[in-house]
Amino acid sequence: MAKARVLLVGCGGIGTVAALNLEAGGLASVSCVLRSSYDIVTAKGFSIESCDHGTLEGWKPTEVLQAVPVANDTNPFDYIICCTKNVPDVPPLLPDIISPAVTPKRTIIVLIQNGLHIERPFLTKFPSNIVLSGVSRADAHETQPGTIQQKQTDVLHIGAFPHSTRSVTDCQTAAGDFVRRYSAGGRTKCTYVADVGLDRWRKLVYNATLNPICTLTGLDTGALQSHEHSMQTLVRPAMKEVILVASAVGYQLPEDVIETTLAGNPIEQRIAPSMLMDLRKGNLIEHENLVGAVVREAEALGIPTPVLTMLYNLCCSVQLRLKIARGL
Amino acid sequence: MAKARVLLVGCGGIGTVAALNLEAGGLASVSCVLRSSYDIVTAKGFSIESCDHGTLEGWKPTEVLQAVPVANDTNPFDYIICCTKNVPDVPPLLPDIISPAVTPKRTIIVLIQNGLHIERPFLTKFPSNIVLSGVSRADAHETQPGTIQQKQTDVLHIGAFPHSTRSVTDCQTAAGDFVRRYSAGGRTKCTYVADVGLDRWRKLVYNATLNPICTLTGLDTGALQSHEHSMQTLVRPAMKEVILVASAVGYQLPEDVIETTLAGNPIEQRIAPSMLMDLRKGNLIEHENLVGAVVREAEALGIPTPVLTMLYNLCCSVQLRLKIARGL
Incomplete structure (x- = not known):
């Protein structure tokens, strides 16, 4: 299984733990988009206290970015993981934010976020892209910019949102692949769920x-x-x-x-x-x-x-x- | 009309303004029960900024007390005015607090407080005493112990709660008398309302x-x-x-x-x-x-x-x- 190229938006508690798990497994290289913590993480890396990974000082993902990059045709993102808060009543909306980095058909969008119908604006804006659901039960928080505390083992449910043009097999394969990459580090409970709605x-x-x-x-x-x-x-x-x-x-x-x-x-x-x-x-x-x-x-x-x-x-x-x- | 002897419990914004109005009219001498502001008011008096009374430094009512006194047979209280917050879900309850100062039949209890059915525990505990309703629309607050700000003219509605043993005439007379005493200073809008419920x-x-x-x-x-x-x-x-x-x-x-x-x-x-x-x-x-x-x-x-x-x-x-x- 080749290394996947991952863009991660929203590096708070849940997002940073996701980046850490993916990098730890060796099956993904993660580019994190940071805002409030960009300066401190660029200078010193993340300071992480994690029940799954122990104490890490100065940890950095493969790449630290200050903004969502424009997709590169020769080296596109395989996944974009969204871990931001989801506040659809206040623009800019997340599909607009990640849009420059999305390669049609190719990029798989992973929403590790709470709530109902959060996939709809993504499926509308990116009708050829598979969208995965991530339901996290980790208790992870950014206590100050660049400092992450994770007190509960990362339990992540992954499944594919129903898609109007992509086959069920494609969607299920995408979800299964993501679970494999996320679990490769061996420290998390990332499981595939067939029924995302339930x-x-x-x-x-x-x-x-x-x-x-x-x-x-x-x-x-x-x-x-x-x-x-x-x-x-x-x-x-x-x-x-x-x-x-x-x-x-x-x-x-x-x-x-x-x-x-x-x-x-x-x-x-x-x-x-x-x-x-x-x-x-x-x-x-x-x-x-x-x-x-x-x-x-x-x-x-x-x-x-x-x-x-x-x-x-x-x-x-x-x-x-x-x-x-x-x-x- | 002889001066009435008044005990006032709850000397926050509304209570202090009531004491001030009554003393200003010359038809009442007011004994105020203070808790958090007792020391500062005993030492320096109240500091009051009032749209009705102007700026007063060092104002004191006739008497400043630290606790509800025991009623004196030869010099009983004509009125006990309650201006405290009304939190019936947490003891001690207000009827129990004022009880030592209530002379049966004689003392008229005035509740300048918000809400419904607030008279019931008083009528139960003091079945021979008239209870008056005070509905205040003054915007008066204690900004710190002993310091009072009154930004809206004191508009007070007074009426008598229906009574099971005292005559309607007695109750109406008590309410009318109180309005006269409260209005005597000429700076407030204290009016008699016949229908307290409405x-x-x-x-x-x-x-x-x-x-x-x-x-x-x-x-x-x-x-x-x-x-x-x-x-x-x-x-x-x-x-x-x-x-x-x-x-x-x-x-x-x-x-x-x-x-x-x-x-x-x-x-x-x-x-x-x-x-x-x-x-x-x-x-x-x-x-x-x-x-x-x-x-x-x-x-x-x-x-x-x-x-x-x-x-x-x-x-x-x-x-x-x-x-x-x-x-x-």
Whole structure:
């Protein structure tokens, strides 16, 4: 298997861990596009504390770039991995950002991002390119520019989004190849999932509920779970709505999905979901893909989702506040 | 009209302005109970910047106390005015706090506080005492211990809560007397309202809606009103629910109540409602009386209030966070 040429956009916690895994396996050379950390990483490399890779000082991927490069016909990118936050309500949009580096038919786009329908703008803009879904459960964060902390083993689910012109075999092969390259280092749990939709809906049981509730109330998932009133009036009803909508779309989530989702976020770990972390940092929030897309799907199908709809509407107002604070 | 003896509990912005008005009129001598500002006010008096009274340095009421005194049979309190925050979900409860100073039958209790059904625990604990309702629209705040800023003219509505054993005439006379004493200084708009319920429900159109929405989203009322999505999905639906519940209880609010409520909070003034101010200061919030009581009333009458109910449930979770932060 020849080394693949990879462009990685969004070198925060998840993105840097992905670059590290791919380089460690020896089956990919990774060019990372950095913004806020470009100067420090160029000078000193990344400083990484990882449960999978140990402590690394001065680590650098094959190439460090300050902007998305223009694709080179003789040496195109085999993969572009997107690990940025996904905020479709604020331009520039990610498909426009990566566009110069995409070689039609050739480049495989990998979205290691949360939310529903995130593939749609990519499939529209790059109709001949395969798009892969990455659902990550690693707890990795950039604590300051160039400094990465990874506290949970990288568990990554990879599958291919359904494609209107590329064959199922092509798409599955692309996904399988990526899993092989990502797993080659031997330190991660990267697995192929055949049903990307089911995988993403299962994660929405967490993302569409605990993310907005924690963001609106300031509580971490542990405190929330220790409060029976919050669980009965907010968390469980919201999770049940996600399961209902998923079922109407055609995805039967397992009966115990609520309990396994809660068990994955133990009370004593006091996990602050990514949306609450974004709020605390003053970053824009990903409510459109995490909650809005579910609410719009429900509306289209005529399924009432009173709890999710209120969470979404309140998140829209929170986003307004964040935009005002950022002068947008 | 003889000077009345008044005990005032809760000398924040509204409370201090009330004490000042009463002393200025010459028909009351006010004993103020202070906690966090006791030392500084004892030493230097209040520092007040007031649109009604001008700049006052070193102002003191007749008496400054550190705790609620025990009622003196020969010199009882004619009035006890409560201007504290009203947080019934955290003891000690206000009726218990003022209890030592209440002389049965004699002392009139005046609640200058927001929310619904706030009189109930007082009427239960002091069944022979008249309880008056005070609805304040003054924008007065304690910016630091002993320092008061009042930016809007003190507009106070006074009326008597219905009483099971005291005659309507007694109650109305008590309310009228209080209005006379409060207005004697000539600088305030203190008016008698016959229908206390209608008055309080009208204020709930603001209190049960803009207060929790601003608290959950961090937006001020101006930013909220400039955002059509927030207005259409949150503010107006919540206000309509308040009007529906009020109507079912027997209070027909005027048709233009939503518009007059919004007009009272102009976009350019960017007013942060009291509950958001409390959140920012890390104080507990008054969601039980401002939203919870409305939701419980609606439930008892079988009226669906999906927006208010969600706001209330989310506020309960916010209160949990505040309690955790305060070590409660």
